[in-house]
Amino acid sequence: MNQASRPGRGGRPAQISADQITAAAIEVLDREGLEALTMRRIGAHLGVAAMSLYRHVPNRDAILARVVNHLFATALAGLDAGPTWTGALTAFAAAYRRMLLEHPNAVPLLATHPVDPDTAVPVLAVLLERFDAAGVGQEEALIRIQSVGVYTLGHALAQVGTRGAAEGADAGAAQDGADAEYYQRWFDAGLQALVTGFEHRGATR
């Protein structure tokens, strides 16, 4: 059997765990880029052969999913959502965006692999609460949160998910500076538009 061996009895003790694989994958991803994220390279990073990874993870795609969920969860853990739903939304967007810019090579992954519900729900719960307190219905609240989410991710794709992403992580790693400012201005403008747009939508309903 693969994976999640109950403590059961006996057996050779594991040198690596699924969590270590996830962490190693993120490191390889950040340092060497997305297409360096191979089973052999992750294994090497852990001092283990590629095939050994399969004892802890069913396939490569599961590693990618784990990376996505881990980045999302840690980026939004302990999100300070403030008292209002507007504040909660912008705090969510800012935390999400910060993670995306810190892990530019992961942006295409986030775009391609949905965050697991089990990972997303705790984050959403905090946000939903603020909407509920403001009397906004659950579907409407979800729509507003997810709209901000896809906007933030889409924006990050435009900023970093494309371009070199693969180089050596040093080729133009620190974006032009002027460029970075423009993207930030753009991001803030769009986010503000979304939030105030939703405010008015609430008012006229």
Next chain:
Amino acid sequence: MNQASRPGRGGRPAQISADQITAAAIEVLDREGLEALTMRRIGAHLGVAAMSLYRHVPNRDAILARVVNHLFATALAGLDAGPTWTGALTAFAAAYRRMLLEHPNAVPLLATHPVDPDTAVPVLAVLLERFDAAGVGQEEALIRIQSVGVYTLGHALAQVGTRGAAEGADAGAAQDGADAEYYQRWFDAGLQALVTGFEHRGATR
């Protein structure tokens, strides 16, 4: 030399062209999914060996870029932008979205490969004109257009860019119906929020 052989003289007549390769790639993509989009499979679709493609295209990634640009260009060709910038924005979003839903397997590609400036500029020009007529500055106009663009793409990623995408195109190809309606409601709500948000932003400036 590769590619773009001037009519020059002589030489064996070409059986295929870069445009045909692009078209074949889109067909394979739509019918068999993203990871079926291999050089050999595209070649087979044209009755040609994989290596023959390299006479017309420098590498696989160039084909992907061509697919992206072609889909974007044809989706937005002849965009009827109406008289107002708000109308132009929603028309743009609708046309873009229609294409994304018609080519769900292409959504991850659009997310990963930026549209070429030469392809994007003509489309942007039509839109920018409406903003200019309304007295909105160029950077602000670009921000509004691009915000709608990344929102639309991000939303499509959430709707279709993920899930099966790879199956056989028949596994749940026609989304649940109820799901599709929810996504449409969500899309419209977010888009409306963005637009009205930008309207108010304009007003308070």
Next chain:
DNA sequence: GGACTATGCGTACTACGTAAGCTTACGCTG
């Protein structure tokens, strides 16, 4: 100490992108 069990590894298979060099099929020149 021996049985049991899960882990890690070596090998091998298939499929990918693509480099190199050869063959083929045309238009042109004589």
Next chain:
DNA sequence: CAGCGTAAGCTTACGTAGTACGCATAGTCC
């Protein structure tokens, strides 16, 4: 019409990917 120049397409081959299979290994428990 012969044959030459040229560009298109093909064959073969290399390196690397993901991963199936079976064996060697290293612990726990009796």
